[in-house]
Amino acid sequence: MATPNLTQDQSEPWASGQLAMLERMLLIRHAEARLAKTAKEVGLPGGVHLSIGQEATAVGICSQLDQDDWMTSTHRGHGHFLAKGGDVNAMFAEIWGKSTGICKGMGGSMHVADFSKGIIGANGIVGGGLAIATGAALAAQLDGQGRAAVCFFGDGAANQGVFMECLNVANIWNLPAIFVCENNGLSEFTVSSTVTAGELSNRARAFDMPVSVVDGNDVRAVAQAAQEAVARCRRGEGPSYIEATTYRIHGHLEAEDMILGGGTYRTSEEVERWRKDDRDPIARFRSCLLRDGICDETLLEGMTAHAESLVDAAVAFAEEGPPADTRLAYALMGVGEEA
Amino acid sequence: MTKIRYTQAVNEALHEEMERDPKTILFGEDVALAVFGDTRGLLDKFGPQRVRNTPICEATIAGMAVGAAAAGYRVIAHMLFSNFIYTGFDAIANQMAKLRLMTGGQIDLPITVLAVYGGGASQAAQHSDANHPVLMNLGGIDVLVPATPADAKGMLKTAIRSNRPSFFLEASGLGAVGGDVPDGEHLVPLGKAARPKEGSDVTLISVGSMIRATHSAAKKLAAIGVDAEIIDVRSLVPLDEKTIVASVMKTGRAVVIDEARDMCSAASQIAAVIADKGFAGLRAPVRRVTVNNSSMPYAPNAEAAIFPNADDIVRAAASICQREVA
Numbered sequence: 277m278a279t280p281n282l283t284q285d286q287s288e289p290w291a292s293g294q295l296a297m298l299e300r301m302l303l304i305r306h307a308e309a310r311l312a313k314t315a316k317e318v319g320l321p322g323g324v325h326l327s328i329g330q331e332a333t334a335v336g337i338c339s340q341l342d343q344d345d346w347m348t349s350t351h352r353g354h355g356h357f358l359a360k361g362g363d364v365n366a367m368f369a370e371i372w373g374k375s376t377g378i379c380k381g382m383g384g385s386m387h388v389a390d391f392s393k394g395i396i397g398a399n400g401i402v403g404g405g406l407a408i409a410t411g412a413a414l415a416a417q418l419d420g421q422g423r424a425a426v427c428f429f430g431d432g433a434a435n436q437g438v439f440m441e442c443l444n445v446a447n448i449w450n451l452p453a454i455f456v457c458e459n460n461g462l463s464e465f466t467v468s469s470t471v472t473a474g475e476l477s478n479r480a481r482a483f484d485m486p487v488s489v490v491d492g493n494d495v496r497a498v499a500q501a502a503q504e505a506v507a508r509c510r511r512g513e514g515p516s517y518i519e520a521t522t523y524r525i526h527g528h529l530e531a532e533d534m535i536l537g538g539g540t541y542r543t544s545e546e547v548e549r550w551r552k553d554d555r556d557p558i559a560r561f562r563s564c565l566l567r568d569g570i571c572d573e574t575l576l577e578g579m580t581a582h583a584e585s586l587v588d589a590a591v592a593f594a595e596e597g598p599p600a601d602t603r604l605a606y607a608l609m610g611v612g613e614e615a
Numbered sequence: 616m617t618k619i620r621y622t623q624a625v626n627e628a629l630h631e632e633m634e635r636d637p638k639t640i641l642f643g644e645d646v647a648l649a650v651f652g653d654t655r656g657l658l659d660k661f662g663p664q665r666v667r668n669t670p671i672c673e674a675t676i677a678g679m680a681v682g683a684a685a686a687g688y689r690v691i692a693h694m695l696f697s698n699f700i701y702t703g704f705d706a707i708a709n710q711m712a713k714l715r716l717m718t719g720g721q722i723d724l725p726i727t728v729l730a731v732y733g734g735g736a737s738q739a740a741q742h743s744d745a746n747h748p749v750l751m752n753l754g755g756i757d758v759l760v761p762a763t764p765a766d767a768k769g770m771l772k773t774a775i776r777s778n779r780p781s782f783f784l785e786a787s788g789l790g791a792v793g794g795d796v797p798d799g800e801h802l803v804p805l806g807k808a809a810r811p812k813e814g815s816d817v818t819l820i821s822v823g824s825m826i827r828a829t830h831s832a833a834k835k836l837a838a839i840g841v842d843a844e845i846i847d848v849r850s851l852v853p854l855d856e857k858t859i860v861a862s863v864m865k866t867g868r869a870v871v872i873d874e875a876r877d878m879c880s881a882a883s884q885i886a887a888v889i890a891d892k893g894f895a896g897l898r899a900p901v902r903r904v905t906v907n908n909s910s911m912p913y914a915p916n917a918e919a920a921i922f923p924n925a926d927d928i929v930r931a932a933a934s935i936c937q938r939e940v941a
Binding site: 346389413418 | 640669672674681683685688690709710714719720754853
């Protein structure tokens with residue numbers, strides 16, 4: 277993805293950078309919509325956690341990163357993976373459990389990773405990426421190449437004790453870490469405000485860390501915050517905290533209705549409000565781009581069709597792939613065949 | 616050969632391996648002052664970038680080890696007492712042990728975790744666990760319990776160079792024990808048991824710290840006419856099943872000595888291996904000398920009553936050798 281420099285005027289690279297951002301948001305949206313459809317109609321091997329409605333945080337942050345920068349993700353990680361440059365074919369094959377998957381079918385939806393692109397990986401443990409990203413930031417500091425380590429986590433993970441530990445270590449060691457809290461207001465099946473004291477951002481302030489709280493459904497605002505945080509990392513000025521307020525349209529996972537058995541933790545009216553064009557991150561960005569004359573309806577239609585065709589190809593790639601190697605787990609764990 | 620103490624052997628291994636590879640880093644609690652002696656001199660020699668005191672935050676120490684290793688470094692993490700690994704257990708059990716598998720082999724995690732384990736010093740239950748069985752059950756992590764200075768040095772050096780995560784568990788009370796260590800580069804392969812004493816009547820299979828009581832038991836057994844062979848397991852994962860089974864096939868009898876709680880201990884795993892693969896050679900049931908599913912009490916007399924000792928080993932061996940113990 278071309279890195280948009282947000283301090284520039286509306287020049288060519290800026291415009292192409294923004295179109296690249298929209299392209300990536302569309303790819304994430306269409307890929308996840310297809311996963312939802314497939315999970316419902318055909319079934320997928322494991323749990324699928326979708327980030328539909330949160331695309332602007334993933335893309336806004338990653339638009340400012342280089343391939344060499346490190347990134348850890350969450351159980352809701354397809355968007356982060358694609359935003360950081362992960363391959364949609366390899367991601368779908370992974371979710372389908374195929375040997376052509378990015379992790380050869382050993383990780384699945386919740387664990388997509390591609391180290392060649394700095395994607396340390398999604399993580400099935402809420403908050404599991406926090407200390408790993410902090411360790412990657414330590415490595416980046418020792419490397420001395422100006423690399424940054426970004427940690428995506430949610431408001432649910434912010435209640436894990438390791439969050440406070442990592443803010444502390446990152447600051448005392450002045451690590452090039454960016455803690456990105458995607459605050460969607462929901463901790464799995466629980467409204468976060470019912471289990472959270474105070475403002476999350478105050479937790480970072482308590483560790484004397486620069487804090488930026490942004491509208492997480494405004495991709496340009498997210499990218500702006502990321503640009504500043506990444507620049508601090510590159511200059512060796514230490515960690516930053518970004519909180520992006522957003523909303524998850526889909527359930528905690530696709531099987532949610534079945535699991536909840538009629539129980540609810542939010543109203544359908546609330547979900548519908550966030551689906552509307554004035555809140556949806558893609559609809560909002562589209563209208564900005566139209567208003568600013570960066571694209572027209574024809575171009576947008578073409579981009580949408582292109583995203584859908586990439587997803588069609590990814591499904592075909594996943595379906596055609598050979599099944600996972602049944603001996604690979606032993607080999608990777610260093611276990612003799614006898615065991 | 617030079618005679619040095621166990622702690623000094625660990626210290627030499629750390630110095631040599633950090634010298635050897637500039638991408639080797641070490642961090643953990645109180646490593647600057649080297650409260651256990653094993654990290655002495657590292658900060659002065661390698662500087663505050665590569666040798667770092669962490670806050671008391673085991674979850675983050677273990678998690679950072681994973682992140683830094685994934686990002687290209689060879690990490691040594693010091694957790695002080697092995698009881699403290701429980702606080703860091705998500706990063707150990709869910710991340711360190713599993714990420715090579717979960718990423719389809721995209722990464723190696725060259726991590727060595729140091730911790731002191733075991734009882735015998737009135738440290739009470741929260742500083743006395745022999746929790747190697749918990750680690751053995753994770754899969755994907757090597758578990759090392761060297762019992763001599765030579766093995767401590769040679770195995771730690773091998774572990775640091777290995778691309779698999781490993782736990783190097785220093786037995787409490789062994790730190791001051793001296794022993795000959797070969798001069799120059801000294802590497803001991805992982806997954807090879809040692810046989811410090813040959814014998815013909817019974818195999819005493821010792822796990823880690825139990826080696827002293829085992830040697831003492833072998834002497835007492837000799838006095839009642841039992842010629843014991845001693846196997847020092849040294850490495851629990853990988854486990855040298857071949858050496859263990861071959862010895863039992865020869866002697867026909869086995870006592871496994873482990874200071875872990877009996878339930879799912881290293882001793883019970885080794886006993887199961889002997890039952891599976893050495894059954895034809897067995898002339899008596901396999902005995903286990905372990906801790907009977909209790910944590911360590913504080914009072915010295917109460918702890919000593921629970922802690923496996925030479926007499927326990929002698930009784931167990933004599934019972935399967937049809938000997939009377941005086």
